Amino acid sequence: MMFGGAVSGGEIYGTYPDDLTDEGPLGLGRGRLIPETPWDSVFEAVAKWAGITDEEELDKVCPNRDAFPAEMRFNEVSLFQ
Numbered sequence: 514m515m516f517g518g519a520v521s522g523g524e525i526y527g528t529y530p531d532d533l534t535d536e537g538p539l540g541l542g543r544g545r546l547i548p549e550t551p552w553d554s555v556f557e558a559v560a561k562w563a564g565i566t567d568e569e570e571l572d573k574v575c576p577n578r579d580a581f582p583a584e585m586r587f588n589e590v591s592l593f594q
Contacts, residue, residue: 526550526587553578554586562589 527550530539539547553575560574571578578586 526555526591527585551577551581551585554581555592558587558589558592562593 530537530546530549532538532540533546534540535542535544537546539549541547557571557575557578560571565571565574
């Protein structure tokens with residue numbers, strides 16, 4: 514599925530790690546890092562932009578969204594123009 518429209522580009526959302534090495538605080542070894550920004554925060558914004566506003570439906574799309582504080586989650590206004 515593809516979506517069109519104005520995207521607020523040129524932004525880095527969340528925090529960018531200071532240390533990308535395996536020895537860094539987020540390094541798991543073999544080039545893998547623990548993300549600091551949950552995927553559900555992005556998918557929640559996309560789902561709302563696509564018209565899903567019912568809390569029960571959002572829980573189906575993003576089942577882990579309530580595991581993170583609201584300030585870590587994005588909304589459709591922050592990602593799209």
